[in-house]
Amino acid sequence: MMNQLSWKVGGQQGEGIESTGEIFAVALKRMGYHLYGYRHFSSRIKGGHTNNKIRVSTRPTRAISDDLDVLVAFDQETIDLNIHELAEHGIVIADSKFNPKLPEGANGTLYAVPFTQIADELGSSLMKNMVAVGASASALGINIDAFHDVVREIFKRKGDKIIDMNIQALNKGYDVFMEQAGGELESLRLEQADGKKRMFMIGNDAIALGAIAAGCRLMAAYPITPASEIMEYLIKKLPEFGGTVVQTEDEIAAITMAIGANFGGVRALTASAGPGLSLMMEGIGLAGMTETPVVIVDTQRGGPSTGLPTKQEQSDINALIHGTHGEIPKVVIAPSTAEEAFYDTVEAFNIAEELQCPVIIASDLQLSLGKQTVDPLDYSRVEIRRGKLLDEVPEQGDELFKRFEITDDGISPRVLPGTKNGLIHATGVEHGENGRPSEDAVNRKLQMDKRLRKLSNLKFYKPLTFDAKYEDPDILVLGMGSTVGTITEAKERLEAEGHKVNHVHVRLLHPFPTDELKPYIESAKQVLVVENNATGQLANLVRLNVGYAEKIRQLNKYDGNPFLPHEIEKGLKELL
Missing domain, CATH: 3.40.50.970 (Thiamin diphosphate (ThDP)-binding fold, Pyr/PP domains)
Incomplete structure (x- = not known):
């Protein structure tokens, strides 16, 4: 039994690839599995290869997997472009319409299922994606009833006839694959999920x-x-x-x-x-x-x-x-x-x-x-905080409200248009406390200093997230944004081999959380900064704000694809 697997569907844009992945994923989500999906698509409306890779797991996952267990192909290009990911035990479920072939030396087993033919016989070639989903459910040993419920929900506005046709397509795909496979594929069985509801x-x-x-x-x-x-x-x-x-x-x-x-x-x-x-x-x-x-x-x-x-x-x-x-x-x-x-x-x-x-x-x-x-x-x-927004303003006489008043914290009282006694002058040129334009040198410095003082009052609830249990780690990995799950997976692989790896994710890029990050960098022998760009923009922020340039190494990827866990694992091992 597997605690996770990776499934991908591919074809030409406009062929229903996204909806195929959506139906597959929603059914598994409702069963309580954790999912993480990533779409590869072209910058055009129709045509060009597209695929949707979905990781299914019994535990939380935030990364695309290195390999692939099931590849669903609507054309030969999908096989040719993605077969290198297929694991040895993996399978390809392809539409027999295009006479699919596995490249010489490729991993896996090919099952040619007549997606289009079955859909045509049931009334519409558009339902070939349902046949593919049914075949996938059969390969993984998943109860097809879970997919029936999703179909009923998606097509409820189109009436019972359309719902019945799509359910027939699901069932037919399920049965035809089972016949071809000669029974259940034990190597692709998923452990049971926890059944909990998630978004x-x-x-x-x-x-x-x-x-x-x-x-x-x-x-x-x-x-x-x-x-x-x-x-x-x-x-x-x-x-x-x-x-x-x-x-x-x-x-x-x-x-x-x-x-x-x-x-x-x-x-x-x-x-x-x-x-x-x-x-x-x-x-x-x-x-x-x-x-x-x-x-x-x-x-x-x-x-x-x-x-x-x-x-x-x-x-x-x-x-x-x-x-x-x-x-x-x-x-x-x-x-x-x-x-x-x-x-x-x-x-x-x-x-x-x-x-x-x-x-x-x-x-x-x-x-x-x-x-x-x-x-x-x-x-x-969730709470709503509106800062120094005033509901009432004292009588100002003939003066304008001091919207840009010099204050110790750099934040001036604010009023909304129409507030009694709150008449203000607002302009994009430099101004005095009442908003009137001013080029006075003393005022300019006071207003600039006031504005820039604001950031010293920032209290962001989580400037860093971290998994840093080692006091003297061999390596500290830094990242930002969507790389968090991929770094976590690579870190766990190295820890399983006995290496001490800490991981800190930077969530406040400006103003930079220098004081919070510095202890983690000080304690590490080496620091690897992982980011999807060519020039190391996060690494440069760390050098600028924290220092320790001699410790910092970069792992940059800028070919348009996200990091895979093995790429970060390799980058870490090269430093050990």
């Missing part, structure tokens, strides 16, 4: 849900991969809470509209990827100068320019921290799981209002679009 979501869904929980009622954005799902989720859900989504003409309009909404007292956000973030930089500077809270989500992808729109990268860190001209306070948070993405989004809105500055959530494509099981969220942890 199954991509990181973008978690961010969108977190925004709703935080009281966000406006999203202004322009569609872009891999951020668009945040917008799509909120288009459906925000109106239920009195909110709305506005698709703007570009990212410049999106950031300025979000700033305007926050200026008026409505919690608002925008979301984009690298190219859109570049367009937002002047607007982010405006939020910093006018001390207006705003939340921005950056779902990092392969760059520069259009780059690799549908591939993994973590190369926006320098831009997120240093991209704006001039100097403003800003906060950059990097969640590493869907669960963290939810809570971090809530906290981002609170920090933005408390510090009256931009807060950027640095996601990446693997986190944004990778789908994972999440334990039920604890909504009692």
Whole structure:
């Protein structure tokens, strides 16, 4: 019996590959298995190879597996591109329509199942994905009834006839595979799951849900991969809470509209990827100068320019921290799981209002679009903190309200437009305490110092996560974002061989948690920084803020693909 396995379905975009993976995963999730999925897809609507790899486990998992147990192929290209991952005991279930063949010397056993023929006989070739799911359930020895329930839910709006046809396709795929295999495949049997209910979501869904929980009622954005799902989720859900989504003409309009909404007292956000973030930089500077809270989500992808729109990268860190001209306070948070993405989004809105500055959530494509099981969220942890927002203002006489008053903590009292006695002057040029433009040198220094003092008041609940049980580790592994699960798995492999490996994940990129991280680096003989970029942007942050450059080594991957556990394991062993 296996406690985990890896399943992948592949074919041409537009063939229903995503829905095949979704049906397979949802059924297993409902049985109580932990899942982690990652989609490989092209930057076009139809055509081009795509695949969906899903890891199924009896324990929490946050990484793509090195190998593959089951490959479901809708074309020969899927076999040719993915067969190198197949384990010796693995199988390929392929549509017999294209006369599938395994390359010479390939691992595994091929089962040619007539997906398309069966679907055509039942009434529609579109149901070939259901045949494939049924065959997969048969190969893994999973009760087909679990998949029936998912089909009924998905197709309930299309009526009983469509539901019955798809269930027949599932059953037929199940039976035909069983006949070909000559019985059950004991080598692919999964241990029984715990049966607990969990959510199954991509990181973008978690961010969108977190925004709703935080009281966000406006999203202004322009569609872009891999951020668009945040917008799509909120288009459906925000109106239920009195909110709305506005698709703007570009990212410049999106950031300025979000700033305007926050200026008026409505919690608002925008979301984009690298190219859109570049367009937002002047607007982010405006939020910093006018001390207006705003939340921005950056779902990092392969760059520069259009780059690799549908591939993994973590190369926006320098831009997120240093991209704006001039100097403003800003906060950059990097969640590493869907669960963290939810809570971090809530906290981002609170920090933005408390510090009256931009807060950027640095996601990446693997986190944004990778789908994972999440334990039920604890909504009692959600709180709304609005900082120095005044409901009442004393009589000001003929003076304007001192919106930019010099304070010890750098945070000035804030009022919303229309507050009695709260008339203010707001401008993007340098200004005095009452907001009127000023180029006075003394005032300039006072206002700059005031704004920058804000960050000393930041209290982020979890700047680091860590698995660091050794006082004198052989190696400390540092990472950020979606690499957390892959690093964890590689670390566990080395520990099983007797090596002492600590792991710290950096979740607050700016202001950098120097004091919190320093003891872990001091105690380690060597430090390996793992990141999806070419220049070591996180490693450079560590060198800049903590030091110990002589200890720091880099493991960089920037080919568009996420790290696999064996790649990090190899990088660690090279240092031992």
